[in-house]
Amino acid sequence: MQQSLASRLRANAHWYLFVAPALLLLLAFMGFPLYRSLELSFFEWKGLLPRKWVGLQNFEKLFADRYFWNALSHTVIFAISATVGTVGIGFLLAVAISRRVPLHGLYRFAFYLPVMLPMTVVAALWARIYEPNFGLLNTTLETIGLGFLAQTWLGSLDLALPSVIAVCIWQYAGFPMIVLLAAIEGIPEELHQAATLDGVSEPERMRYLIIPMIWPVLVSISVVQLIFSLKVFDLVWVMTKGGPAESSAVLGTYLYRRAFEQQEYGYASAVAVAMFAVIFTVTYLYNRLSKVDSVEY
């Protein structure tokens, strides 16, 4: 048995060389830092002085930290609203385009365009559009006689987070649209013709033919968007830095500020570990259930 394992290893030596670069990179720049992050979450450390073992104190502090719960709830609100918004709008657009409404070719092209833009640019651009005095949004509202709707947007405690979420939906609705459109166009044409012969209306066609046929893809893309939005950082960082008064802080920005503005690396690692626990669980379960490793295309 020993012999046969050794000879099997030797016979397969080339395969180990094929996988080695990938495994080395992952171990060095993902596995090792992950381990160090878990380790650091048990220490108090300001970066320069020797670090001090504090056991689970960082986590006790975390559970009592109002700002942590605040950031966690904003992250969940952000992820759910952005998912519902992008998948909802994306689905309706995909149905319209698949039904060959006038200009559908233009829509297919144009509605994916924002997805291609770097998120930092989108964030900085919308920060200018939301700017209260000279920004495009308030100027437009005043020009069309709706000046009473003008707001301070990103400067408002109540509107900062929704304003950032709206930008996320603006940028990413095109992504589920393209994915769902491909799924809808895979529905056999005979089913569409049968529905047409039965004289169904467009809402009925959507409800009884399209949605059931693409349900698995609809679920998939929703989970993909959810996981993606839980990791939000760029949009919030460039638009509000989590402000005003932490009203739009998410886990990513909270972690960043605790670590790199307040130099509380141990405590920030505890935030990172909590974030890891939430996202890792959701993602891993989804990958297992959806069998991401058995895709064929």
Added chain:
Amino acid sequence: MSTDAAAGPSPFRWSLLGRIAVTALLLIWLVVQVYPIIFLFNTSLKSDPEILSAPFSFPFPPQFSNYVAVIDGGRTNQSILVYLFNSVVVTVGTLALLLLVSSLAGYALARGKFPGSAAAQQFFLLALAVPVHVLLIPIYFFFGELGLRNNLLGLILLYATLGLPFTTILMRSYFLSFPRELEEAARIDGCSRFGTFWRVVLPVSRGALSSMAIINIGWVWSELFFGLVLLDKLGFRTLPLAIAAYKPSSMAQQTAVGELFAIMSLTVLPMILFYFVFQKQIRKGMTAGAVK
């Protein structure tokens, strides 16, 4: 896609009022989606007083003074061309390394039944679920120890690693459906495993490789989270950092709005041109990457 309206799906059937409503909503969404992008380029071609007094006007004649100013780099002591160069180096380097390493690993996972191959497969699935945020603090200190801070090679190694799990898994599924006959012919001719891979398999896999490049180019070009902490010296920064450095304060107080818009336009332009040229491949690639 290739079918025209007559040969395509059953005709859109709705009342006249319904059609008008749908058309109106779609046109409004079209304006909402496209106008901000036009506004971006418009504004980059105007002077600062014009930006504040006439936000909607088209720039006639267009003024390139903002572009001249950011290329000159007087305000930030750094020409934007340096940022652009860094971004190009990092993006090209990351994609090259990522495609090479992930296709090697994906090929072994698809073809090899060796002791540990199932564990390796699991390892990639686990790595896929790791949110990169948890790596930020250790990477910052680790890269400091390795001398990889303010180092474009460091950024390339990191970004390639972050893209690896997903890209490797997709490459593996591609190689699973790759016909074995070609490889067997080469093996009979005396090619080694690596020789077969390099001279026979990779050249015919250009389509899959470009899909992988398409899936990854966007996030690499825009990466901000790690860039913010790893590149604190001016000469090493990438384009997203140039944008993030402008604080979103009141526009009346600042005088460099036009320059910011010029930098944003320069960052966006390569992506938009890329989309114009490869739109079909991009939409196909992103769909393949997303639908499980």
